[in-house]
Amino acid sequence: MNLDREKLEIFFIEHLDKIYCAKQHLISRLPQLVEQAYFSDLKEAITNTIENVKTEITRLDMIYELMEVSYSDCATKGLVGFIEDAFVAINKQGPDVELRDLSILFYLQNIESVEMASFQILQMTAVKLKNKQIGKLLKENYEQAKSNRTLLLLIASKYIISDLG
DSSP states (O other), X not given: OOOOHHHHHHXXXXXXXXXHHHHHHHHHHHHHHHHHOOSHHHHHXXXXXXXXXXXXXXXXXHHHHHHTOOOOOOOOOHHHHHHHHHHHHHHTTTTXXXXXXXXXXXXXXXXXXXXXXXXXXXXXXXXXXXXHHHHHHHHHHHXXXXXXXXXHHHXXXXXXXXXXX
């Protein structure tokens, strides 16, 4: 692929805006999941995720600063719509706390997976833009999302396996 720097920067910023928008939306919605979660370790994992997302947003802010651009409000509903669909599905579980917690785990796993993929592509783009500092910040966000996903997977397996035993 032979993209010039300007086109690559436009791509990078547009997609950085999308992940930033999704992160901002998550910050506003995740506290509701803490209230809805039944199992204490899931509540704790969601609380930790909120703090991690705040740190990831700080890193994204640093990237905008390094690129000397500002976040532009996302015009599409892509990732935000995906997050909202997850909240609707979680709420459908109603009073069944076990299924609700399993749904929370399922959708948070999916959200973390999308974030990981997004950070990987942006990180590769940063390499092409020859910006090691931005690449490092994106790698840190990728590693954080990966860690969150692993924790959620461990919690899910604990409950699914213990339920079968």
